[in-house]
Amino acid sequence: MAYELYYWDGIQGRGEFVRLALEEAGADYVDITRLSGRGRGTGAMIDIMESESEPHIPFAPPFLKDGDLIIRMSPTYYFTLVRSSAWRPMMKAFATSSTACS
Secondary structure (H helix, E strand, C coil), X not given: CCEEEECCCCCCCCCHHHHHHHHHHCCCEEEHHHCCCCCCHHXXXXXXXXXXXXXXXXXXXXXXXXXXXXXXXXXXXXXXXXXXXXXXXXXXXXXXXXXXXX
């Protein structure tokens, strides 16, 4: 299942760091905010943020959805991606390179 990325459309940079991390990880994701149609666009993000049934409503975008899990806050995005198989080869290469911190 692909991650779903939500952020404020028109505020350049808010979702960019997360999008760059997803791209670098080669993760499968859908940029919900840039799509149109039912369940897409900024309206889809607002629906989640105003939900009365969602147990963990994000305070502010950007945020990711991974199935039923909502991932908020930048460090959490990166932690989630590092734990995923998408970043493991890159992290292993970095750890064994001469430029890695010890």
